[in-house]
Amino acid sequence: MKNTIKVERAILDLTQEELAQKIGVSRQTISSIEKNRYVPSTVLALKMSELFNKPVNAFFSLTVDD
Amino acid sequence: METNGIVSLLAISIIGILYLAIKPKKDIRMLAIEDKIKLLPHWFKFIGIGVAVLSLIVSFSLDIWDVNFERYFTVLILILGLLLVALSSEKFEDEMYKQIRTNSIFYAFFAGILAHFVLVFLNFWVGGSIEEHSSLHMTLWMLGIYLGTFNSSKNRLKILNSIED
Numbered sequence: 001m002k003n004t005i006k007v008e009r010a011i012l013d014l015t016q017e018e019l020a021q022k023i024g025v026s027r028q029t030i031s032s033i034e035k036n037r038y039v040p041s042t043v044l045a046l047k048m049s050e051l052f053n054k055p056v057n058a059f060f061s062l063t064v065d066d
Numbered sequence: 067m068e069t070n071g072i073v074s075l076l077a078i079s080i081i082g083i084l085y086l087a088i089k090p091k092k093d094i095r096m097l098a099i100e101d102k103i104k105l106l107p108h109w110f111k112f113i114g115i116g117v118a119v120l121s122l123i124v125s126f127s128l129d130i131w132d133v134n135f136e137r138y139f140t141v142l143i144l145i146l147g148l149l150l151v152a153l154s155s156e157k158f159e160d161e162m163y164k165q166i167r168t169n170s171i172f173y174a175f176f177a178g179i180l181a182h183f184v185l186v187f188l189n190f191w192v193g194g195s196i197e198e199h200s201s202l203h204m205t206l207w208m209l210g211i212y213l214g215t216f217n218s219s220k221n222r223l224k225i226l227n228s229i230e231d
Contacts, residue, residue, distance in 0.1 A: 026158040044161060
């Protein structure tokens with residue numbers, strides 16, 4: 001699974017810390033998601049979707065390994 | 067069966083029956099896999115570390131001075147301390163940390179079974195008794211694996227994330 005959270009975050013001009021606070025997780029979690037080290041739950045993905053005002057598959061996509 | 071065996075079996079049965087009696091009844095149709103893990107507040111970690119360090123100090127002092135104190139109790143206190151550390155939440159406990167916890171529990175559980183097998187085989191080949199305090203040492207081993215895996219995974223993530231930031 002790959003994602004473009006970093007790009008979406010830059011569009012909204014948010015730091016990792018700010019995004020983490022808005023969706024109720026730690027900064028480490030945001031950092032891990034951006035680096036594809038952690039795949040978030042559906043709830044967290046939907047929270048991001050609401051914040052970015054985009055559907056989940058606009059910033060998360062499957063790779064050949066999935 | 068020995069008296070001790072019957073007593074343990076009875077105790078386990080009574081605990082099981084009590085649990086079933088106290089457990090809140092739920093509609094079977096509402097059954098779901100819920101996130102039920104509730105942990106102690108973060109500051110319990112420091113109490114746990116304090117208790118564990120205290121038990122180690124007592125254990126070392128038993129080696130230095132001839133104090134009339136059962137070593138068995140120092141292991142019990144150490145387990146209590148580590149248990150408090152293991153059951154206390156992170157400063158910001160979220161779903162990623164819960165996932166790391168779940169993975170660590172998986173490793174600790176199977177490492178515990180493996181270690182027990184090794185002890186049983188060692189007992190069979192080399193001889194001696196693994197019965198004496200073995201349950202305490204197994205608990206300590208499993209807690210150690212759990213805490214070690216959890217903290218190393220957490221720190222590895224932190225380091226890797228900070229390198230690439």
